[in-house]
Amino acid sequence: MTQAQLGMRAFCSGSYIGQFEAVLRRPQVDLSRTMDEVLGSGKHLQRLAKLARASKVAEYFAEAAALEPLAKVICEYAPVLVPGLLQTEAYARALTRTANPFASEEYVEELVRARMDRQKILDSDTAPVVWEILHEAVLLAPIGGPDVMRQQLLHITELMKRPKVVVQIMPFIG
Template identity: 55%
Template sequence: MTQQPRDLDPYTSPKTFYGAELRRLREAAGLSQSQLGERVFCSGTYIGQFEAAVRRPQPDVSKSLDEALDTGRHLQRLCKLARRSKHPDYFADAAELEKLATTISEYAPMLIPGLLQTEAYARALTRAAQTFAPDEEVEDRVAIRMERKRLLEAPTAPEVWAVIHEAALRIPVGGQAVMREQLRVLHHVGRDHHRVVLQVLPSEAGAAAFLNSTAIQMTFADAPPVTYTESAYTGQLIEEPALVAQYQKAYDLIRAAALSPEASLALIASAVEDQTP
């Protein structure tokens, strides 16, 4: 069961303050994490993650906690502060969960996965998506994307399995030079990073599940798996077990239809040559 460290400073951030307040209110009510979890239909581990400021508070859970602890709207108000993020709101929860995941399995139909993007590629994508945004805003978004990549450098980096549609290798995002460098980096990561496996779904594979949207499966050491799906300007974190299982089956079928890792690296290498003048 996750326990909040005794030396956690509640004034470090709104999220740590929320966690400290939740723990204070729970202990005042004479409840263990598991007992409180039962009252709001979640696990004691889940409560512990909120108290330890590991996971962002959820509005619906905060409402249930206020009701269970008879605290009015106290935790709901703190939740609004604690959920502020540098990431877009629709992705912020998924970004937090990436840091906790033991495995990340992604299907990317049209773009190189965010964790594997180069700075120039990310900048070209961001500029295309935010045509009228000031340069400063674009650079901020690119910096945040590059910060996410540090996850792969951590000693506790998750295992990453990415299936990329061949179409994502052929679209010259940012022009040939930018795309060539992106593909070279992708090939290098797939060949040399011991915790990353790449596969390419070839165009001749035809129709595939969730062909028009990114889908990311995440598993954890002490929590149920989740799925995150994303399309232009929006995304959704899915935690309902039956739907997560359905996405996992679809991902397994896509992975089975993809080229082997070795053949995928050969295709990526040939795509590099296609981007060479």
């Protein structure tokens, strides 16, 4: 069966199927279910989709994290928190602990390490342009306390010295 034929039967495009085959995208479980039905493969593709979607980053961000290394430009608006690519380890740890108050120390450290690992793209030869718009509230939210925020703000100012990083602050209007 061609990609186009499978796509037609699974209600998507053949090029979308091709992205899965080339490991450029991760299929959603519901699409995998449909492809299992079309191909008669039991639940094989559903299991593979669940494994492929297993990620060290939060599920809501897994798709974006998988695409980040391919990006030429990353634009983001942050109304409340410092975006992950700009976070210090201490800020990420404080934020992760707050969001997961009953999590084990190992789990918190795994999430923090994953966030820090994502930042490696800023140092690569093919680093994307990163354009971050932070609402002024981001600078005032005391995540982790005064020392953590001080280091976080200093870190952002250092990142802004890079040629491919732009950080703009949207002020309160009043």
